[in-house]
Amino acid sequence: MKSHTEYLEFNTTKRREYINITGKVKEILGRSGIREGMALVSAMHITAGVYVNDAEEGIIQDIDNMLEEIAPFGPDYLHHRTGEDNGDAHLKSILVHHQVIVPVTNGRLDLGPWQEIYYAEFDGRRRKRVVVKIIGE
Amino acid sequence: MKSHTEYLEFNTTKRREYINITGKVKEILGRSGIREGMALVSAMHITAGVYVNDAEEGIIQDIDNMLEEIAPFGPDYLHHRTGEDNGDAHLKSILVHHQVIVPVTNGRLDLGPWQEIYYAEFDGRRRKRVVVKIIGE
């Protein structure tokens, strides 16, 4: 079994941003030399998510609107007693989930035709990381 | 390390359907010959989900009701500016998540007594696929 690990870094200009990282994960897969296995793409922070969905601006805004509806930025979450103001970002991370596994088949990410991998930043303007770990052969 | 990959196909008659695929995943595991490892079951579409829960009609309808409450079919999602009418299906896919990993132990799916694997179709009446990829030994 081979394994290959790399880290992606982000430092967004906005508090919330949705960044297509499919190309970067493909590059890492290429460097890994792995042809059959699984690629884990996982946020290393508790105020960010990773999901697979459409590279279409409308749906990205719809996702953001839904998350703001359920867990809006602003209210006095109990978490804010610590001095933080990002309670909403934790809740959004829980809802979206912080990771995906992409199957690797014949040396390629085995995604459907419209599936793109997104990093969802919910509390940006600081350095954040995603781990990409691929195991296989 | 061995790996084994198969694809399931669906073409539902209704827009939304919840289909128990545990038996099909067990068959694939049997064909793989893998006895220790992990089985990834992942929707290849951005308007479908895969989850593990109860094979009970009431809770399936409760899940559907909850998803309709949060992300109802019908409203003018921004995604609909593309001509699509399935914005709700994308949002439901995000909430349910599109994949699960089932541990494989002693040649069996290592599920709890009530855990069943479901394919959740949120925008059916067309050909859709799920990838089942098992790695291990």
Add this chain to the structure above:
Amino acid sequence: MKSHTEYLEFNTTKRREYINITGKVKEILGRSGIREGMALVSAMHITAGVYVNDAEEGIIQDIDNMLEEIAPFGPDYLHHRTGEDNGDAHLKSILVHHQVIVPVTNGRLDLGPWQEIYYAEFDGRRRKRVVVKIIGE
């Protein structure tokens, strides 16, 4: 490829409880001898979740409040026609997701600085289990 499987047991005193299991997963990793791979941490029940987030009491209560807002305990879910009263717990499990994968790098759980692994009990006061399965080398 090596694999190592252990099961954690819970029997909470309250219906809902959020239990930090990071230490227990680290111990299992230590016993596995695996230095590069992936650790699956997965609830074996359909009324529990496993997530990664903050070990901070306020945000834990915020998560619980959000889940109660979306899927409150009490109402007449259709699932209750079976005689059960835990429809909310199934829905909370779907929303939080029942599993995480933790990358294993250099013999350690490759988590970010604030990431802790939680078992989320939504229908406790009975014996429940989590499977921890690590594969790698």
